[in-house]
Amino acid sequence: MVGAGKLSGFGLLRHPVVKGPARFLLANYRRCSLRVRRVVNQWGRQRQCYICGKSFRKFAKYEKGSKGISPFQKALDMVGSDVDNFGCLYCESHDRERHLFMYFDGLGLWEKVGGGRVLHFAPERWLATRIASLDPVEYVRADLHPRSDEVVAIDATALPHEDDHFDLVIANHVLEHIPNYGRALSEFHRVLKPRGVAILQTPYSRLLHNNFEDPNIDTEELRAFFHGKWDHVRTFSERELFGAIEAAGFCLQIIKHGDLFGPDQTFRYGVNPLEDLIRAVKPG
Numbered sequence: 001m002v003g004a005g006k007l008s009g010f011g012l013l014r015h016p017v018v019k020g021p022a023r024f025l026l027a028n029y030r031r032c033s034l035r036v037r038r039v040v041n042q043w044g045r046q047r048q049c050y051i052c053g054k055s056f057r058k059f060a061k062y063e064k065g066s067k068g069i070s071p072f073q074k075a076l077d078m079v080g081s082d083v084d085n086f087g088c089l090y091c092e093s094h095d096r097e098r099h100l101f102m103y104f105d106g107l108g109l110w111e112k113v114g115g116g117r118v119l120h121f122a123p124e125r126w127l128a129t130r131i132a133s134l135d136p137v138e139y140v141r142a143d144l145h146p147r148s149d150e151v152v153a154i155d156a157t158a159l160p161h162e163d164d165h166f167d168l169v170i171a172n173h174v175l176e177h178i179p180n181y182g183r184a185l186s187e188f189h190r191v192l193k194p195r196g197v198a199i200l201q202t203p204y205s206r207l208l209h210n211n212f213e214d215p216n217i218d219t220e221e222l223r224a225f226f227h228g229k230w231d232h233v234r235t236f237s238e239r240e241l242f243g244a245i246e247a248a249g250f251c252l253q254i255i256k257h258g259d260l261f262g263p264d265q266t267f268r269y270g271v272n273p274l275e276d277l278i279r280a281v282k283p284g
Contacts (some may be wrong), residue, residue, distance in 0.1 A: 050098040050269045051126050052091035059095070059270040062086035070225040076235060078228065080203030081173070085270030096173055096201060097124040099271040106260040107277075109168075110134060112197055116167035119191065121156060121174045138166075156184040161191045169198040175241075176202055176232045185248035194284020200245060201278055203228060208237035242278075250280035 045055045062068075062083040069083065082095045104110055112118075114134040120127075123141040128150075131139055140161075142154035154160065156171070157180050169188045175181045188198045205212075213234035217223055220230035227235050245252050255277035257266070266273045 046268070047085075047270055048268050049088040049091060049093060050101050050271075051093045052088060054088070054090045056089065059085040060087040060089055062094075069228070072226055073228045073235075075207070076205040077207040078203055078205050078235075079238070079274045079276075080228070080272070081275075082270060082272040091126065093124075093126050095271050096275075097127055098269055099275060100124075100127060100170075100172060100199070100201070101130075102261060102265075102269065102271065103255065103277045107255065107279075109197070109199075112168040117165060117193075119159075119161070119166045119169045119188075121154075121169075121171045123151060123170075124172065127170070127172075140166075157187060158183075159187045159191050163190055164193045164196075165191045167193055167196050169196070172199065172201045173203065175200065176227070176229075176234060176236065179233055181234075182244055182248070185244060185250075188280075189249045189282055192282040194282055196282045196284075198250065198280040198282075199278070200280055201275070202236055202241060203232075204236035204238045204241050206238050208235065209239060211235065211237050211240045245278070245280050248280075249282065251283055253279040253281060255279055 045057075047058055048055045062081065065084040065086075085095055087094050088098075110130075113131050113136050116136050117138040117140075118131055118136050119140045119142060120131065121142050123143070128141060140154075141148075141151045142156075143151050144153065144155055146153050156174070156178055169192060171184075171188070175184065178184050185200075188200075192198060211234050212226070217226050223232055224230045227233065242252055242254075257271075257273050257276050261271075261273070263273070
């Protein structure tokens with residue numbers, strides 16, 4: 001459903017147009033380039049990956065970083081990923097995953113995992129590894145289009161699970177990919193146990209009064225320009241996103257980044273201080 005994204009200068013080469021020897025040569029060039037960048041990057045110590053613990057000079061950008069954001073998206077006062085401090089060159093974790101680790105540590109959310117039941121959409125590599133290590137009673141890694149045998153093909157708008165089943169649902173930057181996101185929120189609410197928690201990080205605009213989407217925004221180029229990424233189907237407004245979560249039956253709890261982390265931590269770990277934690281609790 002949604003991957004870690006493309007890190008500037010490295011990552012797996014997946015473009016369908018590049019094939020055969022050209023694909024092989026380009027992939028090897030990128031691997032060599034990555035090795036060089038890792039060595040050079042170790043000369044600095046001002047940044048640190050919260051997940052692997054390595055210290056270095058800078059994080060990798062997502063593609064062109066903030067320079068690659070369309071003027072339309074820049075004007076909308078978007079809250080989302082930190083594209084200038086996106087990837088760790090060593091473990092390849094991205095900022096959204098590092099930020100969740102920080103929130104889970106700061107709020108003790110790992111307690112929902114050990115001995116519990118977890119549904120995790122578009123599971124991030126290191127977050128999935130940590131969850132599995134805590135021995136949950138059940139851990140379902142889900143995606144609409146899985147790329148791994150460990151991930152089950154599940155449509156978020158039609159979950160095959162019984163009511164009141166999970167203790168924790170994680171959908172980190174997922175809702176912006178789902179056409180009927182209201183149905184997905186209702187399904188998350190249905191399968192959660194009373195007092196269960198859903199983590200629903202999603203990019204949104206603080207400027208817009210209503211969500212912005214249109215059926216004629218139907219190409220990768222248009223979606224990237226208007227919605228920030230080629231596979232996003234809308235741009236959320238803060239007001240409408242939060243209202244939809246509450247309309248699905250959740251008690252919405254916004255955990256402010258600044259209440260848990262100071263400016264020094266924000267800079268060192270390369271996360272967006274404007275991206276608060278969207279925690280939705282099923283009453284019970």
